[in-house]
Amino acid sequence: MPKLDLDTIPQSNATGYPPPFDAPVAGRWYRRLAPAGGLADFGVSHVVLKPGAWSSQRHWHIGEDEFLVMLSGEAVLVDDDGEHILRAGDCASFPKNDGNGHHLQNRSAAECAFVVVGGGTDLGGDYPDIDMRWTPDDRYVHKDGAPY
Amino acid sequence: MPKLDLDTIPQSNATGYPPPFDAPVAGRWYRRLAPAGGLADFGVSHVVLKPGAWSSQRHWHIGEDEFLVMLSGEAVLVDDDGEHILRAGDCASFPKNDGNGHHLQNRSAAECAFVVVGGGTDLGGDYPDIDMRWTPDDRYVHKDGAPY
Numbered sequence: 169m170p171k172l173d174l175d176t177i178p179q180s181n182a183t184g185y186p187p188p189f190d191a192p193v194a195g196r197w198y199r200r201l202a203p204a205g206g207l208a209d210f211g212v213s214h215v216v217l218k219p220g221a222w223s224s225q226r227h228w229h230i231g232e233d234e235f236l237v238m239l240s241g242e243a244v245l246v247d248d249d250g251e252h253i254l255r256a257g258d259c260a261s262f263p264k265n266d267g268n269g270h271h272l273q274n275r276s277a278a279e280c281a282f283v284v285v286g287g288g289t290d291l292g293g294d295y296p297d298i299d300m301r302w303t304p305d306d307r308y309v310h311k312d313g314a315p316y
Numbered sequence: 317m318p319k320l321d322l323d324t325i326p327q328s329n330a331t332g333y334p335p336p337f338d339a340p341v342a343g344r345w346y347r348r349l350a351p352a353g354g355l356a357d358f359g360v361s362h363v364v365l366k367p368g369a370w371s372s373q374r375h376w377h378i379g380e381d382e383f384l385v386m387l388s389g390e391a392v393l394v395d396d397d398g399e400h401i402l403r404a405g406d407c408a409s410f411p412k413n414d415g416n417g418h419h420l421q422n423r424s425a426a427e428c429a430f431v432v433v434g435g436g437t438d439l440g441g442d443y444p445d446i447d448m449r450w451t452p453d454d455r456y457v458h459k460d461g462a463p464y
Contacts, residue, residue, distance in 0.1 A: 171407075171408045209436035212433070232357065239387070
């Protein structure tokens with residue numbers, strides 16, 4: 169059935185980030201909607217951020233476009249242009265390879281939720297604020313390529 | 317800037333549907349967010365349905381996955397499985413080539429809004445309720461291929 173029952177789709181806060189970079193995303197709870205909905209042409213995640221949680225470390229993708237729409241609550245989008253409040257209905261786009269690291273921070277006292285879509289080819293990407301990048305085969309490494 | 321200012325993105329109710337199939341979508345007002353946001357790996361539209369409006373004729377895609385998330389108001393998702401109410405935060409997925417014609421109807425007295433994402437390759441598709449299909453080069457034709 170096309171309508172998705174979110175309650176039946178597993179929710180996870182798992183991350184492959186090495187410490188201490190994993191701590192800010194411990195309160196990020198995501199559901200992978202594309203496989204649950206039978207979609208293969210792009211990825212879709214439904215994400216809930218607990219108070220204080222980040223969506224990720226600030227990052228940008230080499231080969232994948234990203235699009236985000238807020239569903240509820242309030243988050244702060246942080247990127248090279250500054251800080252921007254996102255509330256229900258607000259949209260943001262992150263073109264691949266633009267070098268503009270971005271993430272969301274939930275600085276409020278309530279949960280917030282958003283849907284994020286990713287397409288293209290995973291060629292890895294970079295985290296401008298920390299000594300980490302990720303590789304096309306999805307490993308987290310130091311800037312010089314040394315593994316964590 | 318990643319955050320999109322929806323008010324600056326043109327809104328259109330244009331359709332290529334021939335009469336009388338164009339009438340139900342006259343109250344469908346959409347913005348193309350992917351080009352506005354610099355995205356090329358998938359399409360994204362922000363759509364407002366006025367009371368009474370449909371999102372499209374009931375249809376399915378041969379080569380494109382679709383994903384929809386409701387932002388506000390209420391719509392009825394009609395597909396081969398029946399009717400399903402969608403409200404803010406509800407999600408629906410439409411795998412390509414599944415033959416399950418779908419669309420949204422706004423039967424409420426207020427506007428509703430949603431975001432819809434499409435990816436893959438436009439190979440055309442079918443409208444199960446009417447004598448129309450669309451071609452890979454985006455023409456609307458009768459089931460037998462005769463043009464409108």
